[in-house]
Amino acid sequence: MLDTPHKSKSYADGKILQEITGGIGVITFNNPDKRNAMSLAMWEGLGLALTELRDDPDVRVVILTGAGDKAFVSGADISQFEKERHNAQASEEYSRRSAAQRALLADYPKPTIACIRGFCLGGGMLVAMLADIRIAADDSQFGIPAAKLGIAYGYDGLKHLVSLVGPSWARLLMYTGMRIDASEALRIGLVERVLPDGELWNATMEIARAISHNAPLAIKAAKITIAQVLKDSGDRDMAAIKDIGIACMDSEDFREGRRAFMEKRKPQFQGR
Known part of the structure; x- marks a missing residue:
């Protein structure tokens, strides 16, 4: 960049x-x-x-x-x-x-x-x-x-x-x-x-x-989850937290993060 x-x-x-x-x-x-x-x-x-x-x-x-x-x-x-x-x-x-x-x-x-x-x-x-x-x-x-x-x-x-x-x-x-x-x-x-x-x-x-x-999806997951934490328990959208967690674990960025760690280089995240 x-x-x-x-x-x-x-x-x-x-x-x-x-x-x-x-x-x-x-x-x-x-x-x-x-x-x-x-x-x-x-x-x-x-x-x-x-x-x-x-x-x-x-x-x-x-x-x-x-x-x-x-x-x-x-x-x-x-x-x-x-x-x-x-x-x-x-x-x-x-x-x-x-x-x-x-x-x-x-x-x-x-x-x-x-x-x-x-x-x-x-x-x-x-x-x-x-x-x-x-x-x-x-x-x-x-x-x-x-x-x-x-x-x-x-x-x-x-x-x-x-x-x-x-x-x-x-x-x-x-x-x-x-x-x-x-x-x-x-x-x-x-x-x-x-x-x-x-x-x-x-x-x-x-x-x-x-x-x-950093990985945009991981940051999005943190932002969504923190916002839900601040809500009353009955108003929290736990499904949204679960969905963004799944999206992170299935993402190309997660694979890139693992590869970069193993290869001892900086990851190149794409947000997908």
């Missing part, structure tokens, strides 16, 4: 950028003048970018990142609130129009990594929490200021927050609207790794490359 960009596109009037580098898809929130605040058009552009990368067989993993050095995503674009979220009915319509994109990221079949520098607030926290893995710069800041704006943070966001940091920290963050720094975020389990800003991108790419070189 080459590490040079070979496909690039933009959506939402250039505020969502997409490129593919050696089997790694990168989606950039490109609204730096507003600290990458998310508009409804950006949510819809995110959905288009995610769908294209999902359907590209050459893409093994997707990184989400923010343009510039000030923010990953600083939240929703509050300048749109007066027009699009001024009351309960308008807010419901806004949520309905962005729900498909949130669900797409939540149930994404390929591994996703949030590469976070600067502000990761509100809706940005939701995007980061929907990713599989969060890697942050040591100067990043996290928070959900919903209580300071008088809005209710949705069920999906709070479900993910509680699953990552537990109910007590979720309450503290939500009740106060406080911001925490990267070291605190690491300590409570909100992010998985914290690195100096200058090392963040290379470290993120290193993890993405490691994932992209």
Whole structure:
């Protein structure tokens, strides 16, 4: 796999950028003048970018990142609130129009990594929490200021927050609207790794490359099984776990993995 960009596109009037580098898809929130605040058009552009990368067989993993050095995503674009979220009915319509994109990221079949520098607030926290893995710069800041704006943070966001940091920290963050720094975020389990800003991108790419070189079906099996583990026992799809396990054991990749081990070489996995 080459590490040079070979496909690039933009959506939402250039505020969502997409490129593919050696089997790694990168989606950039490109609204730096507003600290990458998310508009409804950006949510819809995110959905288009995610769908294209999902359907590209050459893409093994997707990184989400923010343009510039000030923010990953600083939240929703509050300048749109007066027009699009001024009351309960308008807010419901806004949520309905962005729900498909949130669900797409939540149930994404390929591994996703949030590469976070600067502000990761509100809706940005939701995007980061929907990713599989969060890697942050040591100067990043996290928070959900919903209580300071008088809005209710949705069920999906709070479900993910509680699953990552537990109910007590979720309450503290939500009740106060406080911001925490990267070291605190690491300590409570909100992010998985914290690195100096200058090392963040290379470290993120290193993890993405490691994932992209592993067997896609085995990674899919882990992703499916972990998602089922997090559900209540009565809601788990054990058949899906069994099916992906069988697919792995019957795959050409499993045979290639065995051969590569015996031949003391790196395996070349094809995802089938």
